[in-house]
Amino acid sequence: MKISFLLICLLVLTVTRDCTSERCDDWGEDTRKLTQAYDGEPVRLRCPLFEDYLKHNYSTAHSAGLTLMWYWTGKGKDLEEPINIRLPDNRISKDKDILWFRPALLNDTGNYTCMLRNTTFCLKIAFPFEVLKKDADSCVSINKAAEVVIFPLQDTALLTCPDTTGYYPTDVTPTVNWYMNCILVDGFVDRDPKGLSLQFINVLQKYEGNYTCIVSYDENGRPYNLTRTIYVKTIASHLQARPPVMITPNDKQTFEFIAGGELHIPCEVYFSYVNNSYTDIGWRINGKSEGDFTDQRVLVNESVTLDMGNPGAKTIKKELRIKNITPDELKHNYTCTAKNTLGVVSRQALVKEKVGTPRYITELACGLGATLFLVVCFVIVYHVYWLEMVLFYRAHFGTDETIGDGKEYDVYVSYARNAEEEEFVLVTLRGVLENEFGYKLCIFDRDSLPGGSK
Incomplete structure (x- = not known):
């Protein structure tokens, strides 16, 4: 009977302990609490439960009978182990809600869990801890956030x-x-x-x-x-802080567009750096702001250019585009407004309809252009082929000027006595002038015979 009673008590205690463990509130891993330290340097890890998850501090929790316990999971491991704070060199120790490493070593990298519990309450959270080596020939590691x-x-x-x-x-x-x-x-x-x-x-x-x-x-x-x-x-210096400066549109600009075309108006504003300030820029059409634009033809594109000589300052350009603009829309009010904490600037773009060129002027210009082109082409052709054109005209439309002039020959040809010139005269020149154009040639040595014509 005694043995049976002991077994029942042990079973009850086991079930109670398991139920208690199942009721433990696990907040998971808070990656925002990543702590980084250098190998060989001291570091302290503070339990996040008392910073963001509980309204009470460690002393209040300890007075209520709650115990803070530490566990860790080594890098590349899955098993969570209790932290040994009784090492001979006292390298790892606890002080209230702080876990001390004097110093931290590379193999301390892993996930650390702090658990606050008693017999009826349990709450825990994990966070990462990373130990880094300094880069070669450097005082820091590029992997450690600054x-x-x-x-x-x-x-x-x-x-x-x-x-x-x-x-x-x-x-x-x-x-x-x-x-x-x-x-x-x-x-x-x-x-x-x-x-x-x-x-x-x-x-x-x-x-x-x-x-x-x-x-x-x-x-x-x-x-x-x-x-x-x-x-x-x-x-940028706070001495240079200014309200927004609108570059365009301005009073000296007029935007002209043809009805049926595309309207595009840039709004360009320079913002100096103002500490803890916002920068806002937007278009209004007839009092309606950008958030109320529902027409798919209306588009707004924004670009930002930083002022490299004045850190923190920038120029914001917001371009308003409307496709297939109508004559009525060209009469609307297009206003750009920019503001920061120091002031507001607003300016209306001067828009009007662009008058197209009359049709008869266009036709006249096209006719004159075509005529000028033909004249230029004729001059070029005449300059290059004028001789051929003269001979062609004489051959087909000109009169025979040799009739009635009393001359036996039209041309007298003299040449140097070598084979090259003799071939040119007797073959080429004679063939063209006599056979094709009908001229009579008096060629030396062919027609200048003793007792012949002179």
């Missing part, structure tokens, strides 16, 4: 080495070295290192880049380094 800070040009600014509080005792003064793009500079121009801060006396655009602070300190006789990188981005 915090971004924005400084206005021509201003003074203070850059502070982030996330160092609580890593070393308050009575310890660490050594801090500042680097720009991983180059240690002893004398910064317009920049003055002061421990954990870097003072920018005058922010210039050429100072934009990665700034790395390496904090060195000793704790319990062991040296540690903290590497933090911030990307400094420059934007």
